[in-house]
Amino acid sequence: MSLTNTQKKQYRLIGHSLNPVVTVAGNGLTEPVLTEMDRALEDHELVKIRYSIVDRDVRNELIAETSKILKCEIVQTIGKVALFYRASLEQNPKLSNLLR
DSSP: OOOOHHHHHHHHHHHTTOOEEEEEOTTOSOHHHHHHHHHHHHHHSEEEEEEOOSOHHHHHHHHHHHHHHHTOEEEEEETTEEEEEOOOSSOOTTTOTTTO
16 A cells, blocks of 8 residues: 555645644553554544654654554654554544545
């Protein structure tokens, strides 16, 4: 599942007004954090996640690892915030950031 440039542009526009729903702290990608990220992606499809990691290389590795584990696309990264997209199995118009 690869996003086209047009889709990424549209998702970045939507993501601009979103707030981060999960914060990854110094403990890294623990099981509860991954569970919450998975739930957020399933409900909202497009989510921002904040990585409170000072080291840039470690932060970028965690972002790539998150994408691999949760099978989602990285739409954009700016500083400590990453925007992820994963299509939901059942879209809920009340929860999806794409349909609101």
